[in-house]
Amino acid sequence: MRVSTRARYGINAVFELAKNYQGEPIAIKTISERQKIPMQYLEQLIVKLRKAGIVNSLRGAKGGYTIAKKPKDITAWDVIACLEGAFAPIHCKRYEEEGCDHEDDCAGQHIWTKVNSSVMQAVENITFADLIKEFKEK
Amino acid sequence: MRVSTRARYGINAVFELAKNYQGEPIAIKTISERQKIPMQYLEQLIVKLRKAGIVNSLRGAKGGYTIAKKPKDITAWDVIACLEGAFAPIHCKRYEEEGCDHEDDCAGQHIWTKVNSSVMQAVENITFADLIKEFKEK
DNA sequence: TCATACCCAAGTGTTTATGTCAAGATTTGT
DNA sequence: ACAAATCTTGACATAAACACTTGGGTATGA
Numbered sequence: 001m002r003v004s005t006r007a008r009y010g011i012n013a014v015f016e017l018a019k020n021y022q023g024e025p026i027a028i029k030t031i032s033e034r035q036k037i038p039m040q041y042l043e044q045l046i047v048k049l050r051k052a053g054i055v056n057s058l059r060g061a062k063g064g065y066t067i068a069k070k071p072k073d074i075t076a077w078d079v080i081a082c083l084e085g086a087f088a089p090i091h092c093k094r095y096e097e098e099g100c101d102h103e104d105d106c107a108g109q110h111i112w113t114k115v116n117s118s119v120m121q122a123v124e125n126i127t128f129a130d131l132i133k134e135f136k137e138k
Numbered sequence: 139m140r141v142s143t144r145a146r147y148g149i150n151a152v153f154e155l156a157k158n159y160q161g162e163p164i165a166i167k168t169i170s171e172r173q174k175i176p177m178q179y180l181e182q183l184i185v186k187l188r189k190a191g192i193v194n195s196l197r198g199a200k201g202g203y204t205i206a207k208k209p210k211d212i213t214a215w216d217v218i219a220c221l222e223g224a225f226a227p228i229h230c231k232r233y234e235e236e237g238c239d240h241e242d243d244c245a246g247q248h249i250w251t252k253v254n255s256s257v258m259q260a261v262e263n264i265t266f267a268d269l270i271k272e273f274k275e276k
Numbered sequence: 277t278c279a280t281a282c283c284c285a286a287g288t289g290t291t292t293a294t295g296t297c298a299a300g301a302t303t304t305g306t
Numbered sequence: 307a308c309a310a311a312t313c314t315t316g317a318c319a320t321a322a323a324c325a326c327t328t329g330g331g332t333a334t335g336a
Contacts, residue, residue, distance in 0.1 A: 001141050001222065001257065002323095004293070008246050015245035027311065041295055047313080060304025061310040076249050084139065107153035107269045108146050111214050114260045119139065122256040123249065131245045142324070165281065179326050185283075198334025199280040 003084075009037045010045055010083040011076060017055055017067040018074070018128040019135070025057075025064030045083055052082040072129035080123055141222075147175045148183050148221040149214060155193055155205040156212070156266040157273075163195075163202030183221055190220040210267035218261055 012035040020026055028046065032039040046065060049055045056068045067074070150173040158164055166184060170177040184203060187193045194206045205212070 001139060001145075003139055003250065003253070005295095006293085007139075008250075011245050011249060025311095029311090038295065040297075043312085044295095057312060058304085059302070059310095059312045061308095062305055063303080063311045065312090107149050107266075107273070110269060110272050111149060111261065111264055112141065114264065115141075115257055118256045118260040119253055122252045126249055126252065128245075131248060134248050135245070144324080163281095167281085176326060178328085181282080182284095182326090195282065196334090197280095197282045197332075199278095200335060201281050201333085203282090 003080075006045060006083045007080045009035070009042060010049065010079045013037060013042060013046060014049065014054060014067065014074065014079050015128060015131055015135075017065055018071040018132055021067055021071055023066070025062065025066050027064040030064070048082055049079070052078070054078060054082060067128075070129070071132055072127050074128050075124050076126040076128075076131075077120065077123040141218075144183060144221045145218045147173070147180060148187065148217045151175065151180060151184060152187065152192060152205065152212065152217050153266060153269055153273075155203055156209040156270055159205055159209055161204070163200070163204050165202040168202070186220050187217065190216070192216060192220060205266075208267070209270055210265050212266045213262050214264040214266075214269075215258065215261040 013031050016031050016035055017026060028043055029039055031037065031046075032042045046055065050057050050065075053068055054074060055065045057063070057065055151169050154169050154173055155164060166181055167177055169175065169184075170180045184193060184195075188195050188203075191206055192212060193203045195201070195203055
């Protein structure tokens with residue numbers, strides 16, 4: 001099982017902005033340097049975050065990005081779901097494509113359902129306020 | 139996030155054998171037909187399962203595979219871990235390779251640790267006895 | 277002895293993830 | 307006006323993982 005770098009980068013980028021809540025906009029370049037994320041790649045990711053209403057952008061000189069909500073109102077799930085498409089839902093490709101004719105016999109269903117729900121529950125309960133708190137305590 | 143077909147195939151194959159607990163050996167071909175898994179691919183997977191002590195093999199004519207323990211003593215985790223290598227541990231590649239110099243700043247750690255542990259907990263608590271029970275109830 | 281079935285190593289094709297690059301258009305502070 | 311920055315979008319490159327195949331070898335029951 002694997003989490004894409006997209007999700008990781010996204011979390012880190014939003015974290016960077018969350019720490020700057022109510023501050024001046026931060027440019028992509030700055031974020032990419034601080035969090036060590038390839039700039040042009042981050043650019044692509046952050047577009048999605050903007051469209052999802054997680055970050056705001058400000059164009060022009062002195063522009064950049066700010067976080068669009070209070071850190072406590074953004075969960076890890078929000079970011080992951082936005083970037084990862086179908087993060088938790090581990091689906092049976094076979095089922096989707098051909099219509100699984102051995103559903104009764106499928107041991108997997110039960111397992112993946114449980115995995116999905118436990119992962120979702122985990123990430124839904126982590127907000128960026130939590131992460132900031134965690135960070136400050138160190 | 140994604141689970142490989144390896145894990146899915148493995149679960150299904152072991153499930154097939156678990157249902158046959160204390161029965162005659164089942165040939166790979168039979169398993170692959172019943173669970174619709176490419177035979178030669180399954181062959182590779184099942185080698186790992188054997189080496190992990192999850193299944194037993196019997197060579198020669200009338201040979202095949204049997205499950206090596208009681209279904210209640212094999213968890214989904216056992217099978218997944220065996221086939222997937224590093225299933226739950228979502229690691230920071232960056233950290234492993236270069237020694238992450240922004241550890242303090244890394245929002246991810248906290249999240250992935252939680253995700254890992256919740257996934258592990260979920261799959262560790264599912265045994266093949268559970269799956270069989272689930273199956274029979276349908 | 278022979279068909280059956282496991283055992284093993286290596287090779288192959290495809291897809292996906294992870295970026296990179298280019299080439300502009302647009303907005304805004306100074 | 308100019309520079310700084312986001313926006314758009316589309317193509318390209320690459321490497322790794324995945325899924326599967328091939329071609330043998332070896333053990334065993336009948």
